[in-house]
Amino acid sequence: MQDQEDACRLTGLGRTYGKGVSAHRALDRIDLTIRSNEFFTLLGPSGCGKTTLLRLIGGFDQPTVGEIAIFGRNVAGLPPEDRPVNTVFQTYALFPHLTVAQNVGFALRMLGRPKAEIAATVARMVALVGLEGMEHRRPDQLSGGQKQRVALARALAPGPKILLLDEPLSALDAKLRQRMRSELKALQRETGITFVFVTHDQDEALAMSDRIAVMQGGRVQQLGKPEEIYEAPANRFVADFIGGANLIPARIGAGGAMSEGLGVVPAKGDLGAEVTLAIRPERLAILPAGLQQPGDLGPLRVTERIYMGNELSFRLEGASVPLHVTLPRGGLRGAQDFAPGDSVCLRAEPGAIRVLAS
Amino acid sequence: MKLHRLLLAPSLGTILIFMALPIAITTLYSVLTPAQYGGVIWEPSSEAYIRLLFERDIFDDTLTFNTDYLQILGRSVLQAGVATLLCLFIGLPTAWFIATRPAGQKSLWLMLVTVPYWVNLLVRTIALLLILRDEGPINRALHAIGLTDGPLPLAYNNFAIGLGLVSSFLPFMILPLYAAIERFDFSLLEAAYDLHANRRQAFFEVVLPILRPGLIAGGLLVFIPGIGSYLAPDILGGGKTLMLGNLIGMQFQGSRNWPFGAALSTILMAVTLIALFIIARRAAREDA
Structure with a gap:
């Protein structure tokens, strides 16, 4: 230039x-x-x-x-x-x-x-x-x-x-x-x-x-x-307008953010602060509830499975707000499919969880 | 005959009886011989058309070129033309103003334009005469404030006729222009400014060409009735300045020369049709 x-x-x-x-x-x-x-x-x-x-x-x-x-x-x-x-x-x-x-x-x-x-x-x-x-x-x-x-x-x-x-x-x-x-x-x-x-x-x-x-x-x-x-x-x-995001109310506690139904989520912030966790639907993996490890979100229940051709999306309940997960169709190969009623948990990619001021 | 053709019958019948037939009669009468007290004698004659251009000597029957009637025709065209231009200069800003009011106000303004036309044209023309005459309010006011010594000659001249024509036909200019401006996409004006046009350029290069159909419609609606107008010259001109309409009227009333009156009408019609034809041709060519 x-x-x-x-x-x-x-x-x-x-x-x-x-x-x-x-x-x-x-x-x-x-x-x-x-x-x-x-x-x-x-x-x-x-x-x-x-x-x-x-x-x-x-x-x-x-x-x-x-x-x-x-x-x-x-x-x-x-x-x-x-x-x-x-x-x-x-x-x-x-x-x-x-x-x-x-x-x-x-x-x-x-x-x-x-x-x-x-x-x-x-x-x-x-x-x-x-x-x-x-x-x-x-x-x-x-x-x-x-x-x-x-x-x-x-x-x-x-x-x-x-x-x-x-x-x-x-x-x-x-x-x-x-x-x-x-x-x-x-x-x-x-x-x-x-x-x-x-x-x-x-x-x-x-x-x-x-x-x-x-x-x-x-x-x-x-x-x-x-x-x-x-x-x-x-x-x-911005998180919601660009691309859509799961916006979850949470409070910073010792060892992470505490959110209803999700347990302790790895996140940093001032102790006791009310925050919003923003997670992109495509940066979450969906797993059977039985495989849940510390740091995973859950357990949650599948309420809807939405097939959209190039991607597959699930609506989950069990947290304070309904959550959405989107998988590319390729991502399902080898991974397990789920149906409404299934009990699952979510695993966020490293760095996928952003802490926003409420 | 199918029913849908019958649907046309009323309008076709109206056109036939009230337009085609009178035009045919007028044209026919123009080539007949005048009877002594009005009416015609069924004997073909081109005298009416000859009379338009020539004067026949009453003693030796020789023809000399005479421009009296051509002058009247020319004056009519000029008067109507000037009135059309004046209507344009008054009508365009007015129509622009109305078309750019908020939606709820437009119909009110349009109604105000038409209010004077709820009164008969004859009454309005006489009212205008009363305003313009020597003892009228304008001359009295001017005299009262000491601007003039004697009355200004406002009535009984070309100025009065022109004013009469403008006031008679102004709405016929405003309404089509309003319709054109109403449809005008004002983002085109912004585009013109954006593309470095100044106000004058934007008006002449964008606004006027796009409003052209409305301008032509308004112009014709003023010019055509203007050229053959009867009341304004008769009353406001005091019968001193003849226009074509009055000349035609005279042939059927005082002069009792029906064929000549019919010939004048035919010429007027021909001039109008030729003008329309030229405008239509030009419009078609520019749209192609």
Whole structure:
């Protein structure tokens, strides 16, 4: 990376809608730095503030407090057309009266670039997203995936320093979404442009991002690489939102955490503290109750067996909350299958149990 | 005959009796000879169309080119055109305003647009005359505050006619434009700004082209009745400035030259149809 400058720095950024008692704090004093050449994802459920944040960076909305700097330049009060930022809109927002080529060349035409330059850039962008031969079609003659590519090419054509993507894959079917993921990632590497990607889909976020900011309630809950977010969730919300987790209330005692029905679980913490144990369903092994050793969780009773093709999942009762275990289908080979009513225990992989503040 | 064809009978019958038949009669009368006290003599004649362009000398029957009637036609087109543009400049912001109100308020604003039209057009036109005339409230107010010495000539001229046309036909511009703006996807406007368009560019490159069907519909709905309008020139123009509608009316009333009136009507219809045809052709080509 030749450019170590920060692409976008948000300082104490807040956005409040309405006034007085009905005021809604969509963004609550966000401090965030997006690095240059990074695929950065804002991940969270709807209403978490991720789209508001994107609109503030794009200039479509103004912050109530705080500052936004894009490549070191404060962009307060700068309208969208004057920011070195372009957006891929959720609904694509392609101009229906213009052809593919005219859509892609729109920004350069608005900037008054010479015709030859526009034609060359349009040809390059159309090729980049693989739409050769479609230049003269209108948006209503394109499929969803093709529209998506036009929207991408159109936003990339003026050569933005940052590309904002607002849930761009949500309108596509599952297969196409998979393919566009890899294409987007490849495009980001090829162009070297900083991508800021908004999504509520954790798979998308994990698969594409260099770093993820998990958002909830207008705040960043955790910021980190996909592995960090998944393996070391900072709090209950992140643990539950990303990938799902068994969240078990427990109290730290001598020799481990004590939890109802589970015995003593190997975990560290301040003596007597009320904590939440977070365990990923796929990081547990399921064994007959008879094989239980110290440190295993149980005994528990199987209440449901859910077959899902590539994996097999069990619902267990006997602890203070119902627990879930997921086994890859391969993991069952040689291992014992269980049926509702069976008495079992669970063995956690080393490091699988995370202790979170309640 | 199958039943579903019968379903068309009422509308076909209406069109036949109230549109096709009168048009056929009008066209037919335009090529007949006028009778002395109105009506026609069943004798073919192209005199009506010749009269449009030429003056026949009453002594030696020679034809001299005469632009009097062409001027009236031109003035009608101009008046209607100006009124259409004015309706556009007033109607577009109004329609934009209404279409961007919260959902619950739109119908109220739309109703306010149509409220004046619950009153008969004749009454409204006369009311406008009362406002504009020399002793009307505008001239009195201007005089009272000392801005003018004598009354401004507001009534009985082209200005008054134009004002009359605009006030008569403005809703026909506002309503189709409202429908077009209502359907407009405002994220396109954000996309335009995002892609470095300034406000002017966004308006001319994105908003106007997408609203074009509404603009054309509104324009036609104002222009076509405007070009043949009768009441506004008759009352607000004081009968001094003739427009095509009044000229046609005169042929059937005072002048009793039915074929000439019919010929003028036919020409008006032809001009309108040609304009429509050109617009439709252009629209079809641009959509292709």
